[in-house]
Amino acid sequence: MNKPLGKKCPCGGGKYAKCCEPFHLGKALPRTPEELMRSRYSAYARGLADYVATSWHPSTLPKNFSLDDNPQWLQLQLIATGTHGNRGYVHFKAYFQIDDDIGVMEEQSHFVREDGRWYYLEGEVQD
Template sequence: MPTQYTNLHCPCGNQALYAHCCQRYHDGATASTPETLMRSRFSGFALKLGDYVRASWHPSTRPPTLNLDDTPDWVNLRILDSGQNGDTGQVHFQAIYRLHPGWGYLQEYSQFVRENGHWYYLQGEPHEGILKPSRNELCPCGSGRKFKACCL
């Protein structure tokens, strides 16, 4: 797996180092909740780990191939809501990406299912849009700093 990211903050937004966060799932550990799987999938997209992202997809909805070479520059994940009921779960999230210039987002209500102790992404309802942060809002990149002092 991508050892070059070990000492960087994890893309999933947990403010932990990648080595202490999503790397374990990319290396084969089982996610314990739908939210954990969603965070690791976002990191997989951000780090262009196509094999991991495909493997985390339920076989009934998994695409036959997945090329992440032309995916957006994913920079931040915001979990808006999540939960589970038995072997089903849902995560409502907003994934932020860089546009040149500016920012875009993909917001989705995702459904997850657990089979044989493993959570899988089943399907979602995505909606995309443009972000227009004001100068005094938190920066979309996830730094925790104001937009005017970060990526403006």
Template sequence: MTTAPFDPGRPCPCGSARPYADCCQPWHVGQPAPTPEALMRSRYTAFVLELAEYLSQTWHSSTRPSSLSLEGSPQWLSLQVLSAGTRGDRGQVHFRAVYRSGDGFGYLEEQSDFVLEQGRWFYVAGDTREGTLKPGRNDPCPCGSGRKHKACCR
């Protein structure tokens, strides 16, 4: 499967409201992400853009899967970072990511651990839970568009 290159001027898929070129792209092309949150956002974006190699490179060697396939990944819609912090060379990010599931929505919520080694943050592991979202017609759409659900994805 081939995907069209993502236009760096478009809003970054991680939901920062900045263009991709000023958000996750610099980390994708090799600069070290400065914080665990930046790394986590760039990994979410890498899932969206199917950058499997980047996901491997930013996975700590102690927990990295020997092979990583993004085939069968859900269609990710939005990311929300709930909290993020660092203490010394350790970091944690709590986030929720929403994906399309059939004609509804699912979410993955994770408390992720990161470690800083030789100036680079790495993803180590996370505590994950998943669930489904059932927005009401007048609730904000889970895709993150800011519109009411009844006027957006359905």
């Protein structure tokens, strides 16, 4: 008999309910830049604009942020991550699809922790 195991998390970390969903529902806070990065990727993949916006540091959040031109996100690949005090980074590649075209974005994202909570600060796209 087939037994459903639940939805897969877009970030590739296993079951959604045990991976990024608690963050998206506000039941838990990411403890590391990597967890925040994964949850933000999953939020992009699931079209959760509010989560993307609230996990973005207010000082760098674009005005009128929306996911209107959000591509279809296919896969997240983490390359490196590190934390130093209240600063952290994640180097990653994210694969996406627009119509029939597949693309990849490679970025080094920077994170900052304030009052025990991690925020996305800014990213450098790598060519």
